[in-house]
Amino acid sequence: MLHPLTRLCRDCGRLDDDVTDPGAVCPGCGSARVIAHPELRSLSIAHVDCDAYYASVEKRDRPELADQPLIVGGSERGVVTTCCYIARQYGVRSAMPTSRALQLCPHAVVLRPDMEKYQRESRRIKDLMRVATPIVEAVSIDEAYLDLSAAAAERNEPPARSLARLSLQIERKIGVTVSIGLAPNKMLAKIASDMGKPRGFSVIGNADALDVIGPMKISAIPGVGPVMSRKLEELGLLLVSDLWTASESDLIHRFGLWARRLVTFARAQDERKVSASRGASVTIGAETTFNADLRTFAQIDVELRPLCETVARRLSKSGLAASGLTLKLRRADRRTITRACRLRDPTAQAELILKAVHPVLAAELDGQPYRLVGVTATRLVSDRLADPPDLFASIRSKSLADQD
Numbered sequence: 001m002l003h004p005l006t007r008l009c010r011d012c013g014r015l016d017d018d019v020t021d022p023g024a025v026c027p028g029c030g031s032a033r034v035i036a037h038p039e040l041r042s043l044s045i046a047h048v049d050c051d052a053y054y055a056s057v058e059k060r061d062r063p064e065l066a067d068q069p070l071i072v073g074g075s076e077r078g079v080v081t082t083c084c085y086i087a088r089q090y091g092v093r094s095a096m097p098t099s100r101a102l103q104l105c106p107h108a109v110v111l112r113p114d115m116e117k118y119q120r121e122s123r124r125i126k127d128l129m130r131v132a133t134p135i136v137e138a139v140s141i142d143e144a145y146l147d148l149s150a151a152a153a154e155r156n157e158p159p160a161r162s163l164a165r166l167s168l169q170i171e172r173k174i175g176v177t178v179s180i181g182l183a184p185n186k187m188l189a190k191i192a193s194d195m196g197k198p199r200g201f202s203v204i205g206n207a208d209a210l211d212v213i214g215p216m217k218i219s220a221i222p223g224v225g226p227v228m229s230r231k232l233e234e235l236g237l238l239l240v241s242d243l244w245t246a247s248e249s250d251l252i253h254r255f256g257l258w259a260r261r262l263v264t265f266a267r268a269q270d271e272r273k274v275s276a277s278r279g280a281s282v283t284i285g286a287e288t289t290f291n292a293d294l295r296t297f298a299q300i301d302v303e304l305r306p307l308c309e310t311v312a313r314r315l316s317k318s319g320l321a322a323s324g325l326t327l328k329l330r331r332a333d334r335r336t337i338t339r340a341c342r343l344r345d346p347t348a349q350a351e352l353i354l355k356a357v358h359p360v361l362a363a364e365l366d367g368q369p370y371r372l373v374g375v376t377a378t379r380l381v382s383d384r385l386a387d388p389p390d391l392f393a394s395i396r397s398k399s400l401a402d403q404d
């Protein structure tokens with residue numbers, strides 16, 4: 001059955017609904033960079049990944065290298081950290097010894113990495129992302145997950161269109177290209193961003209997810225490295241679809257609990273939220289004005305407790321945890337006092353938030369009447385830093401050389 005498509009032009013932003021044949025070019029501007037998908041208007045989770053990031057930054061700064069194979073990495077005894085797409089045509093790959101890379105591509109230019117510069121540009125890229133949506137979860141120096149659902153609704157614009165604009169802005173303002181994956185969840189978005197590199201924009205929807213990932217090798221699932229894929233292969237599990245019929249309890253028995261997540265991922269399901277992480281300047285707070293002025297710790301504590309619960313609930317909903325807290329008190333004479341404290345471990349739990357602000361409250365009270373209390377979670381971090389360690393995290397660790 002043919003589903004009507006929504007078509008987007010990545011260059012002029014033109015959107016057309018109910019398209020049956022996406023055509024080769026945009027009817028508005030003639031650009032060939034059109035994408036079409038039945039769920040294009042509704043999908044809102046994106047993975048944005050810079051293409052050959054270090055090499056792209058270097059080529060931007062040295063235009064004379066534009067058409068040359070470029071390797072960023074150690075000296076001859078080191079390894080390739082990133083190589084440009086021209087070098088890849090010669091078989092050069094990340095993590096390959098530089099000496100081997102130079103055998104394959106003797107005329108490649110080798111540059112030492114300038115991490116400070118890449119970090120600086122990374123911050124600028126993430127600032128642009130945060131214009132598209134405040135919910136940006138940086139995964140590494142050159143990639144991030146974005147949740148555009150709320151931002152796009154506010155703007156009354158499908159997330160796909162905001163993303164097309166974002167990729168053009170990154171090209172224009174930073175001078176590097178990105179590949180975008182748009183999907184219903186993080187895992188699928190990550191797979192999608194890998195499908196069209198470089199300068200890609202790939203979409204995986206709810207309806208086609210299993211058709212798309214089923215025939216892929218299991219190593220396409222984020223977090224499955226070469227060691228794990230070899231072990232799975234020994235069990236006859238080669239493709240993602242092989243995991244649909246595999247015994248989950250047997251896999252858990254062999255590989256531990258993360259196998260459960262692997263099986264869930266293979267079914268195209270991923271409940272993880274995009275959590276606005278580093279650099280996000282948001283705070284989450286709640287406050288209340290009393291019906292009558294209060295004086296004692298016990299009285300104000302009764303009011304404070306539900307506020308901590310509200311803050312905890314909002315943190316969890318956003319996938320965030322507080323590593324700082326601010327207590328706010330307003331006296332009957334309207335003087336407002338705010339006191340900040342740091343937490344040893346980030347938390348999103350109401351009890352721990354309450355426990356942390358108790359001594360701050362106790363230190364402030366002096367028998368005067370108060371009319372308002374508030375608590376705000378600050379220095380927000382991903383809740384992954386607060387909750388029990390993510391079982392999948394251990395196999396998600398990426399080496400520097402693996403940053404494409």
Ligand SMILES: [Mg+2]
Pocket residue numbers: 049050051052053142143403404
């Ligand atoms: Mg990359």
